[in-house]
Amino acid sequence: MGSLFEIKVSAPGKVILHGEHSVMYGKFAIAGSLGLRSDIVLKEVQSSVGSFVNVNLPSVNLKHSLSLDHIQSYLFKISTNGQLLWKNPQTVDHESHLIKVDKCLQSINININDLNSVQYNSLRGMLYLISGIFGDTKFLNNSLDVSINSGLTVGAGTGSSASYAVCLAGALIQLLKLKSGKTDEEFEMEDKILISAWAYNCEKIMHGSPSGIDNSTCTLGSLVGFRKGEEPIIPSFQINLRILLVDTKVSRETKILAAKTMSLRQHNQNAVDCIMDACDHIATTAFKIMEKLSACNAEDSEAHYKHLSELWNMNHCLLASLGVSHPSLEDIKASATKYGLACKLTGAGGGGYAIVLIPPTTEQTIVESLNNELKIKEYKVSDTQLGGPGVRIDHIDVTNII
Ligand SMILES: Nc1ncnc2c1ncn2[C@@H]1O[C@H](COP(=O)(O)OP(=O)(O)OP(=O)(O)O)[C@@H](O)[C@H]1O
Numbered sequence: 001m002g003s004l005f006e007i008k009v010s011a012p013g014k015v016i017l018h019g020e021h022s023v024m025y026g027k028f029a030i031a032g033s034l035g036l037r038s039d040i041v042l043k044e045v046q047s048s049v050g051s052f053v054n055v056n057l058p059s060v061n062l063k064h065s066l067s068l069d070h071i072q073s074y075l076f077k078i079s080t081n082g083q084l085l086w087k088n089p090q091t092v093d094h095e096s097h098l099i100k101v102d103k104c105l106q107s108i109n110i111n112i113n114d115l116n117s118v119q120y121n122s123l124r125g126m127l128y129l130i131s132g133i134f135g136d137t138k139f140l141n142n143s144l145d146v147s148i149n150s151g152l153t154v155g156a157g158t159g160s161s162a163s164y165a166v167c168l169a170g171a172l173i174q175l176l177k178l179k180s181g182k183t184d185e186e187f188e189m190e191d192k193i194l195i196s197a198w199a200y201n202c203e204k205i206m207h208g209s210p211s212g213i214d215n216s217t218c219t220l221g222s223l224v225g226f227r228k229g230e231e232p233i234i235p236s237f238q239i240n241l242r243i244l245l246v247d248t249k250v251s252r253e254t255k256i257l258a259a260k261t262m263s264l265r266q267h268n269q270n271a272v273d274c275i276m277d278a279c280d281h282i283a284t285t286a287f288k289i290m291e292k293l294s295a296c297n298a299e300d301s302e303a304h305y306k307h308l309s310e311l312w313n314m315n316h317c318l319l320a321s322l323g324v325s326h327p328s329l330e331d332i333k334a335s336a337t338k339y340g341l342a343c344k345l346t347g348a349g350g351g352g353y354a355i356v357l358i359p360p361t362t363e364q365t366i367v368e369s370l371n372n373e374l375k376i377k378e379y380k381v382s383d384t385q386l387g388g389p390g391v392r393i394d395h396i397d398v399t400n401i402i
């Protein structure tokens, strides 16, 4: 007699409002969650001929069955010191664990050379998390169907990788808890801290040396203030910013753009540090303005939005001076400026998304005109509000077996 579990978990994407790149150098940053989410269905299934991890990742066009017995023999170990690994993600020896993951993938029965780098990284992240979270337990004794769908564009700067890692870590941790007899159907803050930390490890695979803002925002949702190495700040105030999220449809890689900024800093340290300091001032000021906006009347709100708009525009130009803008981002910004609206790139830049701030007093005709202009130029536009829930359990199903 036993139980087979099916778990559905989802996590949002994110946009960085202020502090992309400068956050890597210890500067303050602000990010908000998006309505667009990634959803995982993690299902235990009984099989008579060995156990498998059946992976279905439509966002990266990947469907594969990996032998769980093989994964376990390469990557699982039984704990000897009583310190459970799943509760201590920061103790993982990242590089050596990743080498083992690579060896496991290279020896497994799939043709690695047929996978592109995006697909390969998705699988690395998945094996890293499965083995990290279950590696010193005896709970994985059935096959797993893992299916992850996402409303987010991969490679566009809206945190698709963090959202992927957060919902995967969330579902695996929930499965482990259910297998060990804990039946709570909501994530507590202590679960979220673990989920975010495991997702951070996975982000290191995708992005090299991430700041941690993406996994924190995709886990916690809403608005997050962030400084690298410190606890994320969950503001005590609530604000619903309306933005146009504009997809340039230009794909880029966060890792490459972060390396570009680092190299610019190596050659021009004083100048780049001044730019980073200016980004820090902008982020801290914007945070204060948003707090004021959350509790002020319509008349004061207009002045605060005007100030916020100035900060958005300045932030974009500072990022452009670091070389992380793109002709398409400048084109979108020029259109927004024509309609009197503030616009900046978001995330690593180099393409991806721009965000346009829509203060509540903006006439709908202006928004529609800008929207049409951007669509004619073949950009994809979403009119959306920031905020909304972080990682959450959407559904749990249990089947009893003999
Ligand atoms: N929905 C998904 N399904 C499977 N793998 C994903 C998914 N989203 C992201 N990934 C994996 O994460 C890797 C890195 O993601 P990507 O470069 O797109 O960063 P991003 O998260 O969209 O951008 P940013 O970090 O700047 O916000 C991809 O190469 C892919 O392996």
Ligand SMILES: C[C@@](O)(CCO)CC(=O)[O-]
Pocket: 016, 019, 020, 021, 022, 023, 024, 157, 159, 207, 209, 210, 211, 212, 213, 214, 254, 258, 347, 348
């Ligand atoms: C470019 C960067 O600042 C933002 C990526 O969304 C990288 C990071 O913070 O990890």
